[in-house]
Amino acid sequence: MLDIKWIRDAPAAFDAALGRRGLGPASARLLTLDQNRRQILTRVQEVQAQRNTLAKAIGRGKAKGEDVSSLLDEVGRSKELEAALEIEARDAEAALNDALAELPNVPAADVPDGPDEQANQELRRWGTPPSFAFPAKEHDEIGAGLKMMDFDAAGRIAGSRFVVLSGPLARLERALAAFMLDLHTREFGYREVSPPALVRDEAVFGTGQLPKFAEDLFRTTDGRWLIPTAEVPLTNLAAGTIQDEAALPLRFTAMTWCFRAEAGAAGKDTRGMIRQHQFTKVELVSLTSPEQSATEHERMTGCAEAVLQRLGLPYRVVVLSTGDMGFSATKTYDIEVWLPGQGRYREISSCSNCGDFQARRMGARYRPAGSKQTAFVHTLNGSGLAVGRTLIAVLENYQQADGSVAVPAALKPYMGGLEVLAPDAA
Structure with missing residues (x-):
């Protein structure tokens, strides 16, 4: 607010x-x-x-x-x-x-002006997109060939925009989430949290999804909301509290299922796992003083980038324009991973500085050292990373001519030593 x-x-x-x-x-x-x-x-x-x-x-x-x-x-x-x-x-x-x-956050002075994603500005690239001696396949074709990715079964159970993963591919998804959590907690100082996946109106209002974006969410019969991202419960850990300045920044991470109605995405990414009603994501949230937030924004983005670097996945970072930025953000960096099957970069993380916009909505304050007065904290959130999209990126970047998929070195300890996903490994 x-x-x-x-x-x-x-x-x-x-x-x-x-x-x-x-x-x-x-x-x-x-x-x-x-x-x-x-x-x-x-x-x-x-x-x-x-x-x-x-x-x-x-x-x-x-x-x-x-x-x-x-x-x-x-x-x-x-x-x-x-x-x-x-x-x-x-x-x-x-x-x-x-x-x-009803009003969105105001953009930071250095955010590029523009009506949509066409005005986003690329900041940097990392890694070289792989070159294959065979036509690159998209992830859904790879998953079907492995017999470990089933959209038809998911459709019979839940309808469109769901998937069933099985065997080593299901384990790979779990391995990715565990790898991300270990990296963020052991090396980057985030505190792991296992939060509720159902929240009240106040929590979703606090992070800015309500009242304007109710149609993008799923609501239960008792009036609770399924979280669209762990940003909601993690940021609301500070709702109605006063933190000591010495305790800031607070850094939280969580792996949760996320649920989105995708009401505005009709006809978009209907094939494969890119855009689903239910997906797994590792979220990063920071609560800082106003003086810390710009530096923390860069740091958080770097933490998300580190996941891709450890996995050897090429990516680029863009700063979003005023017309492409989310409702609560004052500045956002998108990280886009290279997908060989699509031959383009696709979003895998958004890291946003929300300033005091969310804190005002949820009453999250801190007390500056030596002061009797309180002030609003600054809140930041980012994907570290979207697990499903990272799985897609691994399948497409590590695909091999025979339809198998090599396991990235960073994930092998989480895969029980398995080095290759192949149909006979199912």
Whole structure:
């Protein structure tokens, strides 16, 4: 959520920031709601001051033995008026917060302007795409040849956009997740967490998926939400808390199933495992002070890159444009892995700095050293990595002419020494 004080102080800058997002000006509407709220609160304070004056007058009157019944009646009316004004104030506060909740985070100054992904800017590349002496296959064809990837069985069980993995390929998925968690916890200082996969409205609101993106989520019959990413429960670990500055940054990682309705993805990536309703992901979340967040953003992106480097998977890093950036982000780096079967780079991780946008929504604060005041933390999140897409990348980059797939060296300790995935290994 955006800071109404900043909007009040710099309405032109706020409207210009929204314009970079492709949105029209909103300061006038927000400031009208804010002014109404503040006027009501001022009226509440005036009524309270008047009642204090009455109370003193009642005290003096009683001391003199005077009749103070009319003053007591006035106090009663004052309390009734204050109660009514407090209801108005709560309604005005809710109206302002509802309007703020619909607006995305403002982009950082160095984010490239543009309407969509075509305006994203490539920053760097790592690794050389492999060259095969045979036509490169896509992952679903490789998986079918291995007899370890079954979309038909998944369709009979759950419908489209699901898959059943079996045998060594299922173990490879597990190996990838374990490898990522070990790397992030042992080398990069993240604390492993096993969070709930069902969360309340407040948690999904806190990270920015509600209210605007409810159609992208799955909801249970008792009103909970299946998490679209572990970002939701991990970031909400700080909801309603005050951290000591010395404890920051806090770094969390988790491997969870993620669930997405993909309501806006009709017709996109319907083949294979690229875009599914259920998938496994290792998530990274950091909570920092404002001074730390830019450096932490670079560090987090580097942690995600390290996974691909250890696996020997070529990739590139791009900074997203204002039109391609997520709702809660102020700046995002996408890591795109090379897929030989498609002959192009595809997203495998997004690492975002959200500034204090999410912290304001969930009330996550810290107390600066030596200060009695508190401030909002900055939150960051990133995929470290999407396990299913990493599996796809391994299948396509390590495929061999006979249809088998070599196991990357980094994964062999997690595969019981298995070096090759082949149909006879199923």
